[in-house]
Amino acid sequence: MFANRLLVIGGVAAGLSAASRARRLDPNLHITVLEKGPHISYSACGLPYYLAGQVREASDLVVHDVAFFREQRDIEVLTGHEAVEIEVGRRRVRAVVGETGQEKAFHFDRLIVATGAISDFRFQIADCRTAFNANTLGGAMALQAFLSQAKPRQAIVLGAGYIGLEMAEALRTRGLDVTVLERSAEILEGFDSEIAGRVEAGMTAQGVLLLKGSPALAVKDGEVISEAGRHPADVVVVATGLQPNVGLAEGAGITLGRTGAVAVDDRMQTNLPGVYAAGDCAESVHLVTGRPVWIPLGTTANKQGRVAGENAAGGNARFPGVVGTMVTKVFGLECARTGLSEAQASGYRAVSATIEHVTRAHYLGGQKIVVTLIAERGSGRLLGAQMAAAEGAAKRIDVLATALHARMTVEQISNLDLSYAPPVAPVWEAVLIAAQNLLKQL
């Protein structure tokens, strides 16, 4: 019936970026988006702020609704439609409609897989009335309702990655007693101990209990059982980590990479002709190492979606890759990283320098900022950077992200003409001082 049918599986971030971009390139394409859940086009990164009460309504996190896509962009978005099989040979996707259990088939000429990521938690919580998986809008709304109605006092958060810490802070902000159980010996994966240690201090200062090396063994109503023992809990939030949601792709013969996510080229094309993948289910190239990585983040998802959508509509866009930029604001501290951490740089002849400086002129209330730069001995090339400060760390990391894209040396960084005015920066930026210090070791 249609000359050119684009089907997109996934309607949170990458899938809708892809659909929107495809529409812009080709007004005649027939575009359908299948989303298994009830919600589309929302900011998953905003969920902790919704739970903390800083965002009044869940709907404030929603960017566009189904009607917007239908009326403004001529894109049909079907919620409650769970794709269950990609039939490659027949160029169609079978989906189950949530409410009725009815099955439908959607034919495609081009397909974009944007199935996202799912929790890596191995234990069943579906039957548990007091445990929540808060990385979807639906999950967060259920948790919100439970917090308001049951008024739990003791919360346990499973996982001390950035999402777990943001959730822990949100619950603490609401006045709950919060314990965080982390299976590994470290918190805030991807950050070195210099910064993770400061976050731990911030957690303690705000009365949050952290138990490291404590993998959860079971979650029940009223308690969590870990190797350390039984932990009473009025409410449990699961934030142990994510894994790419690739069952559907794998079942269709789409090749996965060594990271476990869908392998794609720089046009976001999979091994199957006309089938693209984008967002949290897909790999990227790490521009520092040149190797595929899986770093599920909203920024990357949107960029990949845009490229997949353009190419699926006959364009020729490329997504060169990422440098691993990530930022979180937890317990009063903006923590930012890009490139390789010291741990990740162990395969290089890496040297690092950590310095403390200020975010603004001291006489206008400058806050302490800690900066670590990591570089390769010999070449002097920057490999990575980390920062933390009560203010101004998040956007400062972008200078080093840009430097990584440009493969700059530490000496080049030490000469950067960065902005200065007393209310916003000190005359010597912390980055420049860190670069000067690191230069001495190179």
Add this chain to the structure above:
Amino acid sequence: MFANRLLVIGGVAAGLSAASRARRLDPNLHITVLEKGPHISYSACGLPYYLAGQVREASDLVVHDVAFFREQRDIEVLTGHEAVEIEVGRRRVRAVVGETGQEKAFHFDRLIVATGAISDFRFQIADCRTAFNANTLGGAMALQAFLSQAKPRQAIVLGAGYIGLEMAEALRTRGLDVTVLERSAEILEGFDSEIAGRVEAGMTAQGVLLLKGSPALAVKDGEVISEAGRHPADVVVVATGLQPNVGLAEGAGITLGRTGAVAVDDRMQTNLPGVYAAGDCAESVHLVTGRPVWIPLGTTANKQGRVAGENAAGGNARFPGVVGTMVTKVFGLECARTGLSEAQASGYRAVSATIEHVTRAHYLGGQKIVVTLIAERGSGRLLGAQMAAAEGAAKRIDVLATALHARMTVEQISNLDLSYAPPVAPVWEAVLIAAQNLLKQL
């Protein structure tokens, strides 16, 4: 008597950076700094905040005192010592000591000229009790005393560059009625009208009167006379602009560049052997145009001073140049620029795109930010950028400053992996959206 005597003329920023760096390289050097004024090592950029009352004591702006340099760094800093002649052949500088008028000679093996910048105001205000030149700590302290004691109500600021605007805002903050007289038709030189217009709107909103195209013809106690007429004034602040203070250098046969500032190579060496120049009296290379420029700023002064000091002590440091990064916070708006403005890029086949976006997630109170990117048609190379926002513009410009250092194209910028978290950034950074828009025109 001393094997190696380093003499530095100027003790505010570049001169002391140079002296400190030289000391670090050579513990045996005999280092003397001559400063004509009574104050050393202070933040001239902090003066408006001192006048606004945001910095309590003038001494808060002082980084180190003479005793610090003597005791901690073995550097002799002589205040009230005005260098009046560089006798190149005799390798000495003649200076007049302020209090006594006594003359002294200082021999040198290496000399660093860091005489800074002076006001370009052509009219005499020395005899005028109510007019102040507020770009030195002494001048600002005199103005501060006058404001406290005479309690003037009507202020006139001459000049609507960033210093004039910062001064106007400071006086307005203190409750004065403020009129700004600007000789040209534009305010905030170096910024294009998109941003300058927003600052004008901010001035109006805060009740500051701006008269453009109104060069002052005379300043008297009680009034300023401009082409537009007579303007009653209880207090006048002169902030018309700066020029390099090069009389001493010129008298010694030191070559000036076409900008009027001292010509230097990338080691900050002048045409005379063993004689360096650094800071607001010296040129830099603009890394976008490849041409010498004179952009007097504290960041550049400190970097140049560091390089001059290292080389004067026998090291081999280089200062590659600047990209014209500048930021000011005036009337509630952070205004930031780097590279060439649209006006400055007129010699290129320049195209630009201006977009509006937000500084953070809209649901966490993101503020409006305007971003202009300017690029060269054909090559696609970034030429410059400007931004303004109530928050977060200053440090965001550094991404584009870094991109200019790396000679990045707009396409490369559109793919930058920049940081995102709802409290600090939107998922699509304004810079990326601006780059996407500009790409369409390239």
